[in-house]
Amino acid sequence: MTKEYKTIIEISGPLMFIEKTEPVGYGELVHINLPDGTTKRGQVLDTSADVVAVQVFEGTGGLNEESGVVFSGETIKLAVSKDMLGRILSGSGEPLDGGPRIIPEDRLDVNGSSMNPYSRMPPEDFIQTGISTIDGTNTLVRGQKLPIFSGSGLPHNEIALQIARQAKVPGSEEPFAVVFAAMGITNEEAQYFMQDFEKTGALERAVVFLNLADDPAVERIITPRMALTAAEYLAYEHDMHVLVILTDITNYCEALRQMGAAREEVPGRRGYPGYMYTDLASLYERAGVIKGRKGSVTQFSILTMPGDDITHPIPDLSGYITEGQIVVSRELHMKGIYPPINVLPSLSRLMNSGIGEGKTRDDHKAVSDQMYAGYAEGRDLRGLVAIVGKEALSDRDQRILEFADLFESRFVRQGRDEDRSIEETLTIGWEILSELPEALLTRIDNKYIDKYHPAHKSN
């Protein structure tokens, strides 16, 4: 009953056009049989009574007018099962690890559906990553989407892996899984991730989707959707807390631009399609917690900012959708500080609902705000020192300058395997804050100063 059409009239870039078809559904999955016996897959982008446009995932190389086209009659679906854990799949969901095909418990549309805002539970469970600059000043909570904004040559992969290793909800034993989707990263980078997963045993509770740099760019458009579909399945059907790592969003957006250009669309800023915001939102928004269900999807995407420019459309549009961002700084990296997270442009929008009494500690917000204020002022003063010299500063300013140095060397800097508890993070915070005169601690309520300030705290 499935007809094979041999009516391709045009092939251009990743697109092909077929005429004289029966009615074809928008977004349908397409199988293409090449004359040499190989098959490719594609998706319907535009359908009309006269002509159908298809984007071909594996690239149009080798396609000709002789090729046969079969419309599957359904949209792209992913076979999902709990047995996916521990498996390595291609960017379009085929096994890469030599193992058997996934025996599906269900087949789900990879585009998912949007979660009803009314069904959402506001995220508020603190996730301890063991990294002070995240836990202390940009707290991650379950169901949040918090990307790393990084640049080429910076250790964002190490940070992501450290988080994947260390992330936990203190005092909770609930099942936890990692879904890792690589989009256009190099083989070397992929190996680095895989080795670390294997070494730490994380692979057993991970599902890996790999679209590498030499895989077709079009495939990148469905890779994250596959990954998120798997994540949603594990979270909402199997009550798992899933951490999704998508890397690298920049490659994904490049693929999107490539497709837009092939379709001759009117480009938006810097040639990226005008719908990039909506498209990215359809990925990022697939994070959250649903009322009455146990699992959750938390997203930790990696994005390399072209030219370290945070106003570039990719980080810019991402920042408007995600619930904050962790910014990796070249300057701190050059100083040899790991993890080189610059807290000033970093932000976690859901921090306030995940911290405080009963969650982390009552003084958390005050300590964080005070450190921010001090560090921001200290960094400004560094600029001034470069012009007038340290001696020209008032005593107060010198203390703040020293605080900024301490903040970087004690609070930001930590070991690659150093897993700090939130208590430890806050203790370090108080230790460095106690180097400032008390009158400068205007953002901390007196009761916390009495309770936690090393000079007051009664042991």
Place this chain on the structure above:
Amino acid sequence: MKGEIYRVAGPVVTIMGIKPKMYDVVHIGHEGLMGEVIRIQRDKATVQVYEDTSGIKPGEPVVNTGKSLSVELGPGLLESIYDGIQRPLKVLQEKMGDFIDRGVTANGLDREKVWEFKPVVLIGDFVKGGAVIGTVQETMNIEHKIMVPPTVSGTVEEIKSGKFKVDETVCVLTDGTEISMMQKWPVRMPRPVEKKFIPNRPLITGQRILDGLFPVAKGGTAAIPGPFGSGKTVTQQQLAKWSDTDIVVYIGCGERGNEMADVLNEFPELQDPQTGRPLMERTVLIANTSNMPVAAREASVYTGITIAEYYRDMGYDVSLMADSSSRWAEAMREISSRLEEMPGEEGYPAYLSARLSEFYERAGLVKSLAGEEGSITVIGAVSPPGGDFSEPVTQNTLRIVKVFWALDAKLAQRRHFPSIDWLTSYSLYTKGLSGWFAENVAPDWVPLRDHAMELLQQESELQEIVQLVGSDALPEDQQLILEICRMLREYFLQQNAFHPVDTYCPFDKQYKLLKAISKYSDMAQASLEAGIPMKDILSIESKDELAKVKFEEDFEGALNVVMEKMDKEFAALGGN
């Protein structure tokens, strides 16, 4: 009339075989997805579809409703949470679970709920369009006025009293017209009013920098542009929480799902400072998050403003927050590009400016058809790419709105919240509202505020010098200005939205706080002139203590203690 689908390309579908009017609502395909006609070309018409079109095929049927996109207006709007085309999210959840499916219709107003209708007209009365025929107690504090639809008038032949559902007839006119408590109104058409006035009263928000420095009038328009992370949404939510209007319409247009969940969670818990009732009782929420269909996002803004106009017509003060108008503009851009229209600046359609001004123009202080005075204040968030205010949406918005609250990422990074830049923001209402302030706040409020603004202006100039030579090189009186400005910034302008006391600051408290800083300034000035060393003036303890009085439950008490101490400390220095 039935037609069929010719072409499907994402949210844009071409149909043929029927002759619709522009903006008619049509149902597409076997599942009956809702869409709106946006272009007609010969025998074909283009439709923007409010739901996902995956799997929809050419040849599937199309049905024209012959009506344009309308909202249902009547009791039951308050406390509701709608998507962009007024489907209640709660009903959608009951019908299709936690994820939004398609092809499901849901009425904007609950057809089963019964309301107590009290008539206010008698048989034989002549009622014109917009006249009030009865009332319904919608929530504890809001009396919903049932009005004759604006296009209807006549003599009352029958008027009922008692309990009715929204679609039951409560009044019949002599020409046979039946009037129920519910009316429908097309969203793209402003509801008519008798007359518009120049706004003359401030919208009190409890936010010091807004009320104090850059007030917006009831019936006015304001824009909050800012890069991501600068606090647009928090500011919008603060306004939705604390504005002293009767009704709040909050449109989450293309924003984050978790943020909407937060609003949905928080609003029923919070109390309206004016009435002590839950905030939700005066609120209508419209949530069309960024991953919900883009065409419905385009419609959400119109749905919101039409509901706002309906309450305004009853004589209420309404404030409408649109977060974010940039997402709305982007939805327009996306649809426009799918229509292959000639793009204007940065790919936005050439009609962007016209659409924005049409929307903001629906704000205003008016006399309604029923003769009531009501207002709509529109506050639009703008999300400029890269925080660059020269982009088209920000620029076109600024040409229309009267108040500009510029958010600044630098301030946000320093945790100076609300991070509204006092040097670039402005309000064109300041002058017009001066009389009101003098009468209702304090006679010296306006000069006090103007002086503070002047100092902050001077500070920015002085800072440039400090950047070059350090603050110690400045003459002492200028060092004092820097100190006063630091106090203004930290004690007055900074406000903690998450602190139970500081989140809302009544006008009286704003005045006293500013007055206290001004008093220190005067005494310090006098002491300096009397030759007291700068160091001593700066080390006054009560000055630092002033920083925390805004957080005290007993503000008056705490302030008095600090101010008495300040008097003593200055006296001890001599000079005063």
